[in-house]
Amino acid sequence: MIFDYNVVWDALPMYIDGLLTTLKLLAISLFFGLLAAIPLGLMRVSKQPVVNLTAWLYTYVIRGTPMLVQLFLIYYGLAQFEAVRQSVFWPLLSSATFCACLAFAINTSAYTAEIIAGSLKATPHGEIEAAKAMGMSRMKMYRRILLPSALRRALPQYSNEVIMMLQTTSLASIVTLIDITGAARTVNAQYYLPFEAYITAGVFYLCLTFILVRLFKMAERRWLGYLAPRKH
Amino acid sequence: MLKGYGAVILDGAWLTLQLALSSMALAIVLGLIGVALRLSPVRWLAWLGDLYSTVVRGIPDLVLILLIFYGGQDIINRVAPLVGYDDYIDLNPLLAGIGTLGFIFGAYLSETFRGAFLGIPKGQAEAGVAYGMSARQVFFRIQVPQMIRLAIPGFTNNWLVLTKATALISVVGLQDMMFKAKQAADATREPFTFFLAVAALYLVLTSVSLLALKYLERRYSVGVKVAEL
Numbered sequence: 001m002i003f004d005y006n007v008v009w010d011a012l013p014m015y016i017d018g019l020l021t022t023l024k025l026l027a028i029s030l031f032f033g034l035l036a037a038i039p040l041g042l043m044r045v046s047k048q049p050v051v052n053l054t055a056w057l058y059t060y061v062i063r064g065t066p067m068l069v070q071l072f073l074i075y076y077g078l079a080q081f082e083a084v085r086q087s088v089f090w091p092l093l094s095s096a097t098f099c100a101c102l103a104f105a106i107n108t109s110a111y112t113a114e115i116i117a118g119s120l121k122a123t124p125h126g127e128i129e130a131a132k133a134m135g136m137s138r139m140k141m142y143r144r145i146l147l148p149s150a151l152r153r154a155l156p157q158y159s160n161e162v163i164m165m166l167q168t169t170s171l172a173s174i175v176t177l178i179d180i181t182g183a184a185r186t187v188n189a190q191y192y193l194p195f196e197a198y199i200t201a202g203v204f205y206l207c208l209t210f211i212l213v214r215l216f217k218m219a220e221r222r223w224l225g226y227l228a229p230r231k232h
Numbered sequence: 233m234l235k236g237y238g239a240v241i242l243d244g245a246w247l248t249l250q251l252a253l254s255s256m257a258l259a260i261v262l263g264l265i266g267v268a269l270r271l272s273p274v275r276w277l278a279w280l281g282d283l284y285s286t287v288v289r290g291i292p293d294l295v296l297i298l299l300i301f302y303g304g305q306d307i308i309n310r311v312a313p314l315v316g317y318d319d320y321i322d323l324n325p326l327l328a329g330i331g332t333l334g335f336i337f338g339a340y341l342s343e344t345f346r347g348a349f350l351g352i353p354k355g356q357a358e359a360g361v362a363y364g365m366s367a368r369q370v371f372f373r374i375q376v377p378q379m380i381r382l383a384i385p386g387f388t389n390n391w392l393v394l395t396k397a398t399a400l401i402s403v404v405g406l407q408d409m410m411f412k413a414k415q416a417a418d419a420t421r422e423p424f425t426f427f428l429a430v431a432a433l434y435l436v437l438t439s440v441s442l443l444a445l446k447y448l449e450r451r452y453s454v455g456v457k458v459a460e461l
Contacts, residue, residue: 063392064434064438066400068402077427193306194305197303201295
């Protein structure tokens with residue numbers, strides 16, 4: 001037999017720790033990314049050119065450059081400036097976990113902002129007209145009508161973004177973090193069994209992807225049920 | 233400003249471009265094979281096509297790159313002695329990179345192509361059959377040309393993701409612009425400058441691609457009537 005899975009079996013606790021790191025990175029970056037994406041999405045549908053253009057530039061630049069470059073800019077790049085190293089943020093900015101989360105959150109916020117903007121633009125005219133006819137203020141209209149419906153309709157696309165983000169977190173292993181990919185790299189470095197080590201990581205990611213897809217399907221049934229074709 | 237590393241990085245940029253274009257060429261071939269499998273009436277072939285696209289799209293690019301580059305090399309060297317070849321085989325990073333990215337993005341393209349094929353009215357293929365064309369003729373003469381227009385938006389997206397994914401090949405030692413920038417950053421201790429320069433180059437690459445593919449989309453949509461408002 002040319003494959004050797006005993007080593008992988010022994011290293012399983014490391015993969016499990018890696019799994020937890022991956023999930024932690026994913027949850028933190030998605031949370032802050034979404035938090036930033038909602039105002040950015042609103043800016044992207046604004047009629048004021050300055051506001052709209054600022055958000056457009058942000059999403060364009062972030063979406064036009066590789067995640068790896070963004071991560072390196074934050075993790076290695078910022079240390080170039082004396083002012084950064086002297087600042088109060090340095091303990092945070094010299095931590096790989098913080099830098100990875102920051103880079104991932106910035107990245108996902110740009111993609112999610114575009115998804116939300118697209119969804120806001122696709123709001124049926126009737127809903128907006130009805131809100132206006134009810135005498136709602138702009139603020140109230142956004143809070144009660146536009147955002148709840150747009151965020152729901154963004155769900156299918158957002159699920160893709162979440163899965164892309166899960167895959168993106170694997171880059172954390174390049175800046176020394178031991179996520180699932182990091183665990184695989186460690187196993188490979190210790191035993192030189194690249195095929196077994198990475199295949200195991202792949203299986204972990206595949207399972208996570210399937211679970212996420214399932215969860216989002218359930219969420220869609222819950223919140224987008226009203227858009228589903230009628231059943232008997 | 234770049235302390236004499238400008239030319240080195242531009243060299244790397246040329247390699248990045250070569251890598252992106254060649255892997256896209258391979259990905260198109262694999263994507264077409266993938267979609268032909270997935271739409272085939274033979275059940276196990278369709279299953280094989282689905283398996284390819286699902287598995288590849290469910291695993292991060294970085295893991296696949298490490299798996300194919302290191303794992304593939306390892307497997308080749310474990311199998312080679314069994315067939316009587318005793319020298320150590322070293323994979324060329326550029327060829328391995330093209331193979332890996334082509335394999336990954338073939339799966340994404342097969343999904344894009346599938347959507348496009350399903351968007352062609354059924355009558356088109358039926359008309360081809362009615363004219364006595366073989367299945368292959370129908371595929372290449374009727375379906376592929378019409379599929380291109382429908383596939384361009386998805387293709388644009390795939391191409392942009394692929395260009396950005398080329399940066400990952402630097403992790404396995406291909407001396408593309410990312411690799412060169414890292415070297416320059418380590419030598420000069422000015423990482424921000426060099427990574428920013430590389431970011432700008434990627435931005436130029438993606439912007440030019442966007443414009444070119446927009447133009448292509450307009451060209452291919454010439455025959456399509458759009459209602460003027």
